[in-house]
């Protein structure tokens with residue numbers, strides 16, 4: 001073990017990464033691997049660049065199979081990792097669940113559910129936070145922070161606790177109570193902001209300029225977003241190093257959706273798989289669907305909206321990677337579709353009743369979009385489809401509370417029998 005404690009903080013040596021620089025997506029300007037997210041020249045977003053020959057020389061199916069039982073098994077593709085992979089909260093290797101009853105109900109051939117509710121804080125955010133917190137440690141930060149629609153706050157508070165970092169998490173004050181409680185319990189500084197997510201994000205950008213803090217989705221965003229690629233690698237490995245034909249993926253800022261695309265391309269470019277990139281379909285709520293709206297009108301830019309939906313974890317009105325999400329849809333032959341709050345609730349119920357998996361509203365969006373694509377006849381019966389379920393239903397109980405009606409009886413056999421006689 002190379003883990004040490006220093007003043008209560010967990011310190012671990014860094015794994016040697018193949019990342020070389022930060023690079024601007026617009027101007028190509030390069031920067032050191034520091035806490036920076038925007039280009040001084042073009043104001044475009046920065047991304048991690050790698051020595052791809054080095055990655056190709058290192059990776060193999062065998063090396064991955066022998067790796068740790070968490071996301072660090074894919075560390076050769078990541079911008080940072082601890083030398084000792086047991087450091088922190090183990091994240092990833094969540095189940096890929098075969099869903100024949102869901103497929104049957106929708107008239108589809110082969111459907112799988114990537115159940116990312118099985119992460120330490122019950123959402124996919126643990127993947128991006130693991131990577132960002134590791135980078136924060138490597139850069140010597142003592143305080144981590146985030147602007148969050150809920151799940152990110154949950155995850156930052158927990159991972160900071162595990163590694164002994166101070167944390168500040170900023171959320172809209174009207175968040176689901178389950179998410180507020182499940183965040184505050186970790187001993188974080190929980191800031192409930194009187195505003196929506198876009199207000200919270202603007203505030204955090206201002207604070208990031210003033211304080212020497214690692215904001216996981218602001219100044220560490222280039223590293224943070226790389227964690228999403230593990231959802232591509234994992235599904236490929238779980239399918240025996242084959243790729244699905246199609247994936248349905250929720251979109252908030254568009255980071256997960258665009259990085260899945262990157263992750264699938266990494267696998268092809270390094271020869272780990274031989275097939276083509278899957279068709280990637282994006283899923284949004286109608287009450288906050290700026291990317292779906294741009295897609296429907298064939299625009300190459302995203303016009304901000306004011307969110308009004310029960311899918312609060314996806315309620316980003318001004319998505320940072322919205323335009324790149326449109327590129328991913330067109331490059332993979334996919335679509336971006338929005339669904340109503342009512343369809344979201346029916347999506348949650350459909351998934352629960354056919355697979356036994358209870359998702360939060362974001363997964364209701366994804367399942368409802370799958371339903372819509374199936375009804376429109378856009379999915380061929382020969383296709384292998386994966387839907388990404390990114391958060392747990394226990395986090396948004398209010399969304400389905402009205403749907404559940406227990407049958408009240410007395411504690412007597414007669415009472416039960418008279419209920420059973422009237423039940424169909």
Ligand SMILES: *Cc1c(COP(=O)(O)O)cnc(C)c1O
Pocket residue numbers: 123124125151152250251252253254255256257313314360362363390391
């Ligand atoms: C954050 C989040 C997403 C996707 O977010 P992006 O900003 O698009 O990467 C999807 N589902 C849930 C439950 C989330 O919390």
